[in-house]
Amino acid sequence: MTSREAPEADMLPGLRAAVDDAKARAAATRRRTAASWEPAEVDPVARVLVDIALAHLDRPFDYAVPTTMADTAVPGARVKVRFAGQDVDGFVVERASDSDHTGRLQPLRRVVSPEPVLAPEIVALSETLARRYAGARSDVLRLAVPPRHATAEKAGSAPAPTLSAAVEPTSWGDVAHADAFLRRLAAGESPRAVWSAAPADDWPAMVAEVVATTYAAGQGVLVCVPDRRDVTRVDAAVLALLGEGHHVCLTADGGPAARYRDFLAVARGARRVVVGTRSAAFAPVRDLGLVVIWDDGDDLHAEPRAPYPHTREVLLARAEQQRAAALVGAVARSAEAQQLLSSSWAHELLTPRAVLRRRARVEAVPAEDRQVGTRVPRAAYDAIRTGLGSGPVLVQTPRAGYAASLACDTCRAPARCTVCTGPLALSGPTVPPHCRWCGHVASAWACPTCGGRGLRAPVRGEARTAEELGRTFAGTTVRSSSGERVLDRVGTSPDIVVATVGAEPVADDGYTAVVVLDTWLTLARDDLRADEEALRRWSNAAALVRAGGHVVAVGDPAHPALQALVRWDPAGFARREIEERVQAHLPPAARLATVTGDLGALDDVLHLLDLPDGAEVLGPVPVDDEHRVILRVPWTRGPALSAALGDLQRLRSARKLDPVRIQVDPLTL
Template sequence: MTNHEAGTADMLPGLRASVTDAKAKAAATRARKAAEFEPAEFDPVARVLVDVPLAHLDRPFDYAVPAKDAATAVPGARVKVRFAGQDVDGFVLERAATSDHHARLQPLRRVVSAEPVLHPEVAALTAGIAERYAGARADVLRLAVPPRHAATEKEPTPPSPTTTATPDPQTWQHVVHGATFLAHLGAGGVPRAVWNAAPGEDWPAMLAHAVAATLASDRGSLICVPDQRDAERVSSALDAVLGPDQHVVLTAEAGPAKRYREFLAVSRGARRVVVGTRSAALAPVHDLGLVVIWDDGDDLHAEPRAPYPHVREVLAMRAAQQGTAMLVAGFARTCESLLLLRSGWAHELASDRAVVRARARVDVVPAEDRAVGSRVPRAAYEVIRDGLTSGPVLVQTPRAGYAPSLACERCRTPARCAACAGPLVLAGPTTPPTCRWCGTADPAWACRECRHRGLRAPVRGEARTAEELGRSFAGTTIRSSSSDRVLAGVSSRPDIVVATVGAEPPADGGYAAVVILDTWLTVAREDLRANEEALRRWLGAAGLVRPGGRVVVVGDPALPVLQALVRWDPAGFAERELADRSQTHLPPAARLATITGEPGSLDDALTLLDLPEVADLLGPVPVGNAKGEQRAVIRVPLASGPALTAALGELQRVRSARKLDAVRIQVDPLVI
């Protein structure tokens, strides 16, 4: 051993002793300060929900309130507390005079903000959501309360100007029982309904008048829509009906400061009307009287973060807990909303059949043989040509890009990359085929089976469709709207708008005609909800037609889902779809949950899980991802759903306490 090493070895005991002494002094200081602090005179106990996403610690903890914080540690305030040897964030749920904990309580470290951002009704709702989806309450709180922005919090919130807006019953007159629904809202009632809009419906204006009726009874409203474009449409309608500065918009597109400012306006009661996307479902609206979800079948309403709640279920729970009215609205009808009708919890609102027939004519034309090179049938061309004489025409195609898939022109073998075997695509008419996975270009591609160099595009994207229509309708402006660039809206000029699913921009006054292409591709998805999703997408596009317009669908007329579109019968289609799922014991006729994780972790979870006797365990089966994960599916009758979620919640607590490897639990996932 060298002299240097020997000296270092001699120093180690002293260093360890000094570190130990420092820790002991710090612990003694904390204990002395805790013993010396003066508790609050009234309600000296604060029940705090700590921000720790561990299932076995998912409950409030009692802390002592120092006298200096007595006025600021109000229910709903953000605080810092000492928990498991470190400072963590938390929310004060309530103040109490006594505690069930008989030992000395740790005092609050400090009050981060006296602003009560977690309201009692929202706190109760987060507990229900966590229980329903077998998750941690701390994860739900992150969805309910946005991050604090200190500078914004110091700004005063101006009150909203007085509004004299009154609902116009004529906007709902063509809907059977629509005027009664509006009158019930205005009288302070709590009607709950499922509404299917007719083609050409100005649904944002109709929702705005429902909000005006609710405001007339001195109550607030909350509207949840799938995306930012829908939020902007509803916001414009609310401005037109209620006047400016009567509502706020809560979406992810707003920056931290703006979002927190709008949230505080709602929390402080300065605004009682909210429109927004997923997270807006938990907004603390004062005197809430109406909750609305538009297009509840859109997968954007499903939260992608744990515990994966769905907006429709959150709003239904909120309507039940707070005694509010609820409206599930959209062009399509989901099986879940049909169950609300069957249970008697909600009533049906729909336009008279004569109104629907007068609004739009829907025809299905068979696709011509793709081998002859014609993708759009002559009948569809004629509808486009006739529609351009009076206004814009919408053409919906399911895929973006130019040629999102390629195959050999001779033998139809899919074209693959020579480097990684990924699929080849074409980004434009003059670019060589490029691999979608690795980006390698292959200008000298040749088929591995027959060595032929010609390529064909069995699936054509919106860019290729726009190019083909541009050649057929020379002199006409062709506009594209897809995930790369989504148009907010178009004018009434006679243009052709080619859009992918979900990117269809509304037109001023509506479209003169709507053409839906490649329906075979939409229904070819390997998904439990493929047909339901296909009809929802087509109804969403067809609903943009102006009253009296034409809708042409290119596909197989014998398909039941296309027949439902022709009849504009989302209710009948939902009845048949639910009957099929009931026979096969699939959601929503049954409660279903999935557990996903690595094989060892999943096996531990299934061993610890105490399932109800009526439960079916399916799997595990490989997921097919790079992690080598597996998935097990658990299915129970709908009546046993609470028992299943209770068992999953207990599993989460046991796993958390034993520090087992993570697994992902999803209750009623959209995709299995």
């Protein structure tokens, strides 16, 4: 044996020992794995909703629960399962003692978290919404359950303190039938109402009193509002009545950790009052006794992600399933809210006409009555001047910026870019016009029609309006609120506040006067809801006036929407809208669905779709780079249309046909 072979011979016993040790460890691992795959003694089957967006596989699947996961794979927990050769996420929706599956069940791969974040009522709600909107439950659950944040999950949720005393409502005294609604809430019953707020109403305080009444009766409450500014107002009002530690606000502004922490507080029952935007509609509130939606006509309540549910419909479905009370509130009234009244699903809460007359004086004046050199008519000028004597004045304009569009000052032809034919605009009084499409600066522009070089602004934005008012009311502070510079509140000083739609700040004591400019532009939208949306925007601004204030709308006084504003009659306007839509077979008197895709896919849809009786097919028509078909049925046949579209989605998914986008009850066409 050479000196080189000797060390190798000495190593052989060590290698054999290492190999034997590795084999022993592998055998022990196999024994532990085999033991861990033994089914749990109690309820060894877990029904799992798997996170896959395939319509034909949109159902729970049975998996075996290993002994090691028997205590953690609880209903509502997140799990990993093997599906189609991959590890995918899912939720346990039920534990059962047996399965209809005749073969061997695959075991759960692991329990991601034993926290039951998917409540049984949300499971039922996801099935209802998926059926109504012809979507998949996995898509609904992505909207309902926020992403997991492990650090937030490890922290506990402190229980809510004891409510000191019941709250006596004081803000509802002028609203007819409100006392009966509040009494039923205090008794733990489930009334349903559609409420139209009046000018100078402090609607966040009124919502807070409804919340406090229901909460004092031992029930949970869910309030959904359009945006963060509304959440802030309702949050402050609820905090003032209930105190700290009784409610949470669910919005995306706080970040994923804060949102998941507040969601867990609700899921664990530590908080039973929730205020938030549209995603809060799925909050798993314990003992839910009341759902509230404010300004249901706002398009922010329409979910832009599949299956495109509307917050109003989510909350009303929860009220039906969980036998909770419902309050649909707004300043103006949507056609869908009026339909709830017409069908006797809800009762009306309305401020009497005599009270409305005392609250505000509203008038409409034609734009032709404006003074020379200004766009403000005499009546609006007088309202601003008088209002500034005792407080702030609000001026609402429908466009942001300085001059969003330009025209030739001589022949009124639209001013177009010489490079790309895009519209020219002005961003300020001292800068040359530029193209809104390509950004080209047209400092030497000349009208191709008449050769004129002068420009005029047929549509003026909030910045140009503020400039003109600053010159007209010299010495008065003019403040702007629009775009990224939105003011939340203003004080009581006599300032002029120029704001775009939805960016109107709240005045501490209300505005002494409100002027609504360019109403014709708001009415010019090419949309089914143009008049309804215009009245909603004007009413929301006019409602910010203080008691006894003055509202002036500049436009055609004969237009029905302006007449409804002058009379402050949102209920009458909504009834008129419903009557016209019944005659025209338009929503909500009819049910619509749109199918969007390429022409080949739409041909497949029309061939495979089994439409219910009375259905109409409109189109296809081009939309951007695709085509769209509109399906219309009578209102009573809406569930049948949703069922047919759901069957279509499952059939197309199973055959792996080209995808199409289906929207049931789209907000706009």
